[in-house]
Amino acid sequence: MKTSHALLGFVLAGSCVLLAVAQDKPADKPQAPASRPAASDRHEPPPQAFADCKGKKVGDAIQHTTPEGKVAATCQESPKGLVARPDRPRNPAPKK
Numbered sequence: 001m002k003t004s005h006a007l008l009g010f011v012l013a014g015s016c017v018l019l020a021v022a023q024d025k026p027a028d029k030p031q032a033p034a035s036r037p038a039a040s041d042r043h044e045p046p047p048q049a050f051a052d053c054k055g056k057k058v059g060d061a062i063q064h065t066t067p068e069g070k071v072a073a074t075c076q077e078s079p080k081g082l083v084a085r086p087d088r089p090r091n092p093a094p095k096k
Contacts (some may be wrong), residue, residue: 045083053082060089
């Protein structure tokens with residue numbers, strides 16, 4: 001019986017120590033999900049992306065003009081209005 005009381009006391013003391021240590025650690029501040037960059041890290045679409053969708057509607061397929069040439073794109077809603085979003089795979093296969 002003495003052994004079980006000693007064991008119980010040891011477990012309770014260990015639990016108290018763990019709780020005290022856990023309370024001393026400062027809480028981690030919440031982080032933005034990894035799949036989405038913070039708002040300050042996102043870049044604005046170029047003015048041409050808005051111009052290419054002028055007079056179009058959401059979902060219209062267009063040719064978006066870029067410094068490298070024209071690319072297939074789709075007009076999508078954004079907080080600043082309709083904008084061309086290039087039609088390209090999110091994770092293109094590496095070039096060989």
